[in-house]
Amino acid sequence: MRTFALTGGIATGKSTFCRLLEEEMPGARIFDCDASVRGLLAADAGVAAEVRGLFGDDAVDVEGCVDRAFLRQRVFADPAARLALEGVLHPRVREECLASRAAAAKEGQVLFVADVPLLFEKGFDFGQERSLLVAVTRATQILRLKARNGFDDALMEAILAAQLPIEEKMRRADIVFWNEGPPEVLRSQIRRFSLSIP
Numbered sequence: 001m002r003t004f005a006l007t008g009g010i011a012t013g014k015s016t017f018c019r020l021l022e023e024e025m026p027g028a029r030i031f032d033c034d035a036s037v038r039g040l041l042a043a044d045a046g047v048a049a050e051v052r053g054l055f056g057d058d059a060v061d062v063e064g065c066v067d068r069a070f071l072r073q074r075v076f077a078d079p080a081a082r083l084a085l086e087g088v089l090h091p092r093v094r095e096e097c098l099a100s101r102a103a104a105a106k107e108g109q110v111l112f113v114a115d116v117p118l119l120f121e122k123g124f125d126f127g128q129e130r131s132l133l134v135a136v137t138r139a140t141q142i143l144r145l146k147a148r149n150g151f152d153d154a155l156m157e158a159i160l161a162a163q164l165p166i167e168e169k170m171r172r173a174d175i176v177f178w179n180e181g182p183p184e185v186l187r188s189q190i191r192r193f194s195l196s197i198p
């Protein structure tokens with residue numbers, strides 16, 4: 001089974017890439033680290049207890065679900081808080097990723113791609129042969145992030161400051177997908193990539 005890591009900055013188009021890849025290569029198995037985090041924050045009692053211990057009772061609602069908006073404000077204003085939250089989540093996300101890859105291999109899938117937003121910031125080895133990067137300019141990142149999430153400028157700057165600049169990610173990646181154009185242009189790059197992997 002061919003195995004790739006996909007990465008990119010916030011709102012560069014990783015989820016869009018995955019959706020298009022699934023359309024172009026229906027046999028591909030995709031693992032999404034952000035979705036894994038959302039699942040853990042919504043429904044893992046151990047995670048909720050650790051988050052409450054770190055951030056207080058206000059971080060978790062009465063049903064035991066972690067308040068992501070609350071955490072977002074806290075962790076992007078405070079690098080130590082962000083590191084602590086990552087310490088709770090990253091080992092669990094890694095476990096889920098490895099389990100997903102093992103299941104895909106057992107089922108005879110031909111391609112496994114994990115969407116790992118912090119691949120270059122944190123390192124994340126799950127047996128990938130190459131790294132794929134979805135990139136746009138910083139200006140486009142901010143425009144699309146604002147349109148999608150309506151975050152204020154200070155929060156957007158804080159999130160971007162917690163990530164490597166896109167130019168550095170482009171230096172490190174094996175294959176770059178340039179997503180400044182319309183989605184159909186991203187699709188043609190994905191199609192070309194899919195034809196290049198036997």
Ligand SMILES: CC(C)(COP(=O)(O)OP(=O)(O)OC[C@H]1O[C@@H](n2cnc3c(N)ncnc32)[C@H](O)[C@@H]1O)[C@@H](O)C(=O)NCCC(=O)NCCS
Pocket residue numbers: 009010011033034037038067068069071072075082085086089090093116117118159162163
């Ligand atoms: C802070 C949280 C609650 C905000 O949730 P929210 O729903 O707003 O965002 P979501 O999880 O969908 O992430 C969206 C994007 O934010 C950026 N981002 C998220 N966490 C981080 C981080 N620790 N450092 C830098 N950027 C981050 C990434 O580009 C990611 O793709 C959440 O992102 C979180 O728990 N982050 C810590 C875990 C983590 O490192 N996740 C990244 C992938 S494992």
Ligand SMILES: Nc1ncnc2c1ncn2[C@@H]1O[C@H](COP(=O)(O)OP(=O)(O)OP(=O)(O)O)[C@@H](O)[C@H]1O
Pocket residue numbers: 008009010011012013014015016017034117144145148179180181182183184186
């Ligand atoms: N080529 C494109 N043209 C216009 N809009 C796009 C394009 N690609 C993605 N978008 C839009 O930009 C926003 C961010 O895209 P997407 O959600 O795929 O990024 P992401 O990297 O997965 O984001 P995050 O890191 O926050 O999870 C979305 O609203 C998406 O619809």
